[in-house]
Amino acid sequence: MDTKISAARPVSYFPVSPVMLFPEALGDFSVYLWRGGDFILYTSSGQKFTPSHCRVLHKNDIGEVYIQSSEKVQYEQYIEKHLGRILQDENLPIELRSKIFYEASTLVMQDVFDNKLPSTLRARHFARVSDIVKNSIKFLASDNSLSSVAPFISHDYKTYTHCMHVFICSVAMCHTYEVGENELFECGLGALLHDVGKAKIPRSILNKRGSLTQSEREIIKEHPVHGVSMCSHLPMTQNTINCILFHHEKLDGTGYPAGLKSENIPLPVRIISLADVYDALTSERPYAEAMDPYAALSLMRNSMRDALDMNVFKRFVAVLSGADMI
Template sequence: SKQSYLESVKTLIVTLEERDSYTREHSLNVLRYSAMVAKVMGLAENEIALIGNAAILHDLGKIVISDQILCKKDKLTEDEYALIKKHPLIAVRILKKSNYMKRELQIILYHHERYDGKGYPVGLKGKKIPLGARIIAVCDSYDAMRSARPYREALPINRVISELVDNAGSQFDPEVVDAFLRGLANNELLPAEVDIKDVMQKIKTKIEAEEDV
């Protein structure tokens, strides 16, 4: 069954987490944020579950990348970065042996695509990127910026929200950023120093700019 298949794949994730504690927290956070965004966007329960499965597995491809690279404190070399960029393809290679994960595979494969078409692995653009992948892209980036990494401290929430808003329309789908911020506000996850009205106005302007194109 799909459930038992998912359980067995999750044991692979546990293996990855044992090597890199960031991944464990990160996969769960991306799952929570993705489900939150999908709900704000009014998606059906089965779609929310599908995106949740993809969120848990989105970094599975890193299982074949050495600790030396995964936990490196210095800047990655070009070759190391090229290897990291293969992780969506590696995840698909691992998971495609099963018929259970066909739709999740599309989301996992494209979660590093950019809204402006400058992402990887294939350079899909705009709404051609599956919605689940556009959602995970925002949640993945938010959690990565909010987490301490071997090479930098966690970034403050104001700075992270500015990054999301500034990159809406280029890196991220502005409608997804809008839903993400509304989800944070609804769940009281935004501290008082974030001027939510100002932030939402900026996002609204970006969405309107999209519609005018």
């Protein structure tokens, strides 16, 4: 089975944990071991990684195997496919599961935003985003999951990572309200896609350094409507549509696109709106430096109390404090 790789071939490799290779699951990549100063083929692409393979690695105390860099995409797809299985495996350290969740989910969201989207969100992208939500909402409900994910959260603002952060915080918040499973999925999906409409906003405006002109601000304000339009052909409930369309509404009626007031703004939308503001303030944006969590929360409490739901805000602070994120 073991085959040496010719030293003449300029091949690069990256290490992976053996616990991420699942018995009887096919992978479109080859697995290598490092032995005697050389890479040795252990399993070939398309070959099942059997329990016997696992036992050999465990018996020999092998904590790292290798994948060719040229097959990294195939490995990432394999992880995405088995993400639910990984997150529910309590034999794996929660830190490892959190890292895999964040990296796999971010890759999906980056793919959604970096591909030039047509006028509608592709069904295959929607299916992948839906799977992220389905596979992770139970994990994010578990004890210590939010604090274990926190170290991986980047403060360099990108739309796709911002959507991830809003999703993580919103799901954690929804759990404190004992939201039903279906509604939790609908709201989580809305949180993850809340800014999808920004894919139709010129990057020159999104990434502009300095103040926006009035006309540029009006263009930015179109993104919630763009988002709903892009998803109009997809199987979304009204809860999900509300989260995408209304996440910039404010309790005092000064938000957009509809100028809704307090009781007309659904609770999940209030949660997402608050998480949206918080992540934006604590991220490094082209036109503003990142604020530390305490400063951001102080600004929200003192300057945005008429716009944000202060009861939700208090619970949000408690959730962040419980996860040691302040």
